[in-house]
Amino acid sequence: MSERNDQFAENVAGKYFITKSCIGCTLCSVIDPANFMENTDEALAVGNCYVYKQPETEAEELLCEEAMDVCPADAIRNNGTSN
Numbered sequence: 001m002s003e004r005n006d007q008f009a010e011n012v013a014g015k016y017f018i019t020k021s022c023i024g025c026t027l028c029s030v031i032d033p034a035n036f037m038e039n040t041d042e043a044l045a046v047g048n049c050y051v052y053k054q055p056e057t058e059a060e061e062l063l064c065e066e067a068m069d070v071c072p073a074d075a076i077r078n079n080g081t082s083n
């Protein structure tokens, strides 16, 4: 299975996405609230985060990279493509 197929459906289309390895620590949404958001669906036992907006500025791009580097579950991916 490709990592693309293992991602949360909530991720907006684009090169960054969060896979189902996410443990819901919310660190990425704290580091980069402009691009990552916690899924607050109460039906979820562990609220995952997802990419709600792809980076549009160099600053946002750097924060996405930082979040990817520090994610404890190695769940954030950048596949370099637009979808």
Ligand code: SF4
Binding pocket: 018, 021, 022, 023, 024, 025, 026, 027, 028, 029, 048, 049, 067, 070, 071, 072, 073, 074, 075, 076
């Ligand atoms: S930092 Fe990683 S494990 Fe934590 S919420 Fe974000 S994607 Fe999930």
